[in-house]
Amino acid sequence: MATERYSVLLGPQGPLARAVAGFEPRREQQLMAEWVGETLDARGMLAVEAGTGTGKTFAYLVPALLSGRQIVLSTGTRTLQDQLFHRDLPVVAGALGRPVRIALLKGRANYLCRHRLELAGSQGQLPGFERTSGRTLARIRRWARTTQSGDLAELSGLRDADPLRDAVTSTRENCLGADCPEFTRCHLVAARRAAQAADLVVVNHHLLLADLAMKDEGFGELLPGAEAVVLDEAHQVPEIAAQFFGASFTTRQVAILARDALAELGRAGLATEPLRARLAAPETAVAAALAAVAGRGERLDWPDLPAAFGEALATLGAALADVAAALEAADPENSGLRQCRRRALKLAETLQALQDADAESGIRWVETTGRSFTLSFTPFEVAGRLGELMRARGCAWIFTSATLAVGNDFSHFLWRIGAPGAATLAIGSPFDFARQALLYLPEGLPDPASPQFTERVLGAALPLIEAAGGRTFLLFTSHRALREATDRLERLPGFAERYPLLVQGREPREALLARFRTLGNAVLLGSASFWEGVDVRGDALALVVIDRLPFAAPEDPLLKARLEGIRRRGGNPFQDFQLPQAVLALKQGFGRLIRDRADRGVVAICDPRLRTRGYGRSFLAALPPARRVTSEAEAVDFLRGRCAPVAELTEACGT
Ligand code: SF4
Known part of the structure; x- marks a missing residue:
């Protein structure tokens, strides 16, 4: 029955063939659609390797749209995310005559934060930025007046690496949430609301896995309503998942905190010299830590770190705690300062956790550029935890990519995602x-x-x-x-x-x-x-x-x-x-x-x-x-x- 259904829908006389110029019916595509449809009905787990040219996007979109379920579609790249949302989903939904509510949700770092834009603007010449940043900032402010989505992708020419991005977007730590004066106009809040109300929401793997692990930029409300999750470019999932089960501390967070705290103090008219000095202390400790590892290479294993580095970390932790205390004393009621205080405490806590991490359960290391460093911890095993979290959701999980299997053997991929019992399907490419x-x-x-x-x-x-x-x-x-x-x-x-x-x-x-x-x-x-x-x-x-x-x-x-x-x-x-x-x-x-x-x-x-x-x-x-x-x-x-x-x-x- 299902077989017939997909061979008709994706066949030569079907709605897709009528709606899409150059559509080629492919048996491989119909087969994949059948398996995806069955997995959705059974709320099962499926890994599909679909060779190049299978047309796998339509092969999961057709059953997903027909199912009438709430579905999260996750991709590895922004390009595919945009392509699904702007091109493929409207085409397939239109061809099937299924008006569905679809939403595109990206990570926080993609949305303009109105509060931080205001903060950046109030600092005049931004400390740590080049003069050209002033022009870019003016451009962002002009765009901010008209944008509906707040998605920075609308600003052509703004480089991914532009340091201004950090100044005009939020992180989980620096977002003021419901305390924010811009909360009712917040682009991120609006995008999340739209995602929760949608039948089909398109996200990326980082966001999905953060949500699954309740970490960092995830907001923990994407998955509870989902009845199925479809992951395209799924070969990237194990690598990305590993990042969410470890911990890291970067000195960039320290520098950004100091900048934000100074801006908040400035806005409140509280930026006294003694306070400025206390805010500068963590960066002095960072400099001491960097001096301790200077000339020792870009990457150091934890056991190879000199004692002076450990001492500088201890000073850094104490300095962050002192910043928190200073901000609390300055004005306990100021929401911006309260947020900075929470960030300082969180940074001190992460730093301590990294220092105390159990060497038997994972590996720790330091990466340095000479001007900054990152401390990281990654556990030896993440698959079991990932598998548990997925099963706990009770929804269907469909993984697809052109490369999941070695020969026809999926065991490596399934082991890495902690789902050894998932069903598998390998579909060869229709190309000759x-x-x-x-x-x-x-x-x-x-x-x-x-x-x-x-x-x-x-x-x-x-x-x-x-x-x-x-x-x-x-x-x-x-x-x-x-x-x-x-x-x-x-x-x-x-x-x-x-x-x-x-x-x-x-x-x-x-x-x-x-x-x-x-x-x-x-x-x-x-x-x-x-x-x-x-x-x-x-x-x-x-x-x-x-x-x-x-x-x-x-x-x-x-x-x-x-x-x-x-x-x-x-x-x-x-x-x-x-x-x-x-x-x-x-x-x-x-x-x-x-x-x-x-x-x-x-x-x-x-x-x-x-x-x-x-x-x-x-x-x-x-x-x-x-x-x-x-x-x-x-x-x-x-x-x-x-x-x-x-x-x-x-x-x-x-x-
Ligand atoms: S709620 Fe958070 S993200 Fe939204 S404008 Fe305020 S600080 Fe920025």
Whole structure:
């Protein structure tokens, strides 16, 4: 019955086919819709790997909208969040004739805080900001008069990293809540109310998991009403979840507190010299802590910290408590000062908790930039807690992504989300990889640890780039390799003139991708952030070169914590974690190439371990079924279009 229903709705004569130009009925999509519909009815748990081109968005939106239930849709990126809310949901709801109330809810940091804008404006030249900030602030104030949503995304050109964002948005700690003079006009409050009243609310994983764990920016009221949660780009969930089960303390919070407290005191006419001195004491302690670890590197494990650092932390804790006392004494009735006082106490408490954390249950470390530092704690195990929290909600949970399984095995993903018993479904891509793609494994490259490795990778890539006429992604697993490759290509005579080089970090990611699509002969060099969530269809991309297998950096403290957790429960960290993680990451990287039935091209993976190590088989088995070659000539011919589609390739290319 359900089968028929979805094959009609998503079939050639169905409402979606009538409403969406270029809609292609796909059996894979209908199958996924059936499973999602059944899971919604049963309030079950389902993990669906849907290969590229399945059309998974419609496959969960159709049953979600038909169910008539209250549903939370969660995505990994803002881009997909916006796309669902502004484009896909209205289209599917319209096609199905289901008028539903939909809402978009982002994290706090996306909404203008009217109170803090007022505070920032009252400070004249903002301490710690450049002169250009004054112009940006004026622009924000003009926009603030007219915006309906308060979503800072409306302000084009305001960079994510612009420090003014902190000054005009709120955090859970500095929000005045019901005490706020702007409460009735607050954009965040309005967005949350709309989310609670909606049938379908679109959020991101950070917000969802914060809500689930009742942490930080979550407000704990999103999930109680939900009858189902659908998580797209779900491969990101375990990593994000881990952040909500640990704790961190950053000196930026100390600096922002001092700035806000000073502004509140100024507004109240209470900024006396003695008070200013007490407000400055925590920053003096921060400076002492920084001096204690100066020159010792950017990341330090807790046991390696010098005694002087610990002493500075103790002084810092006491100074924060003193700030709280000073603000209380200044004016106990002032709501802004009360909030700053709570923040100072909370910071002191977190700092103490981090110092007291049980070394047997997790890992602690310090990261420093030289001007600030962050203390972090992450527990060895988070999956069990995450699973418990999800089950306690009693609603349906649907996880989907193009990469959840290693081969057809979901156990790694299910273990990481603490849901080993969830139902699973693997749906292959409808694309014809055997015809559309070639996997090239160059021979004779050195071990990735060799100092010549990146140079040799470029040597293997250059003939292919020439054959493709640019149109290449060069994907690296480290920033060091990315820098070296950029440097070498820029020095290669005539290369950058023929093929515009687009380098990660030089422009925002979306701007680089937009230029890549339009140029049509560019070479884009990227590391982690270009391995996933990048969709370049059509002729602009014909070649993806991957330098090495994407094993996570072993010095990463989060990874260390996880591996230690596995060891403690008797597992094998490499087999149970590092290998499946790297396989999933490689699938993501490979997935950049073929995004459409008409796409065609080559993926070159230059890591010889793919063929020389036993674990190489796990990687190869998990990749889409493109034909594998080790001959450069064949790869070049395929790119030049001299080789016919694979059906005829065997003879034409001589293999
Ligand atoms: S309620 Fe909080 S977020 Fe809203 S305007 Fe006031 S301080 Fe800002």
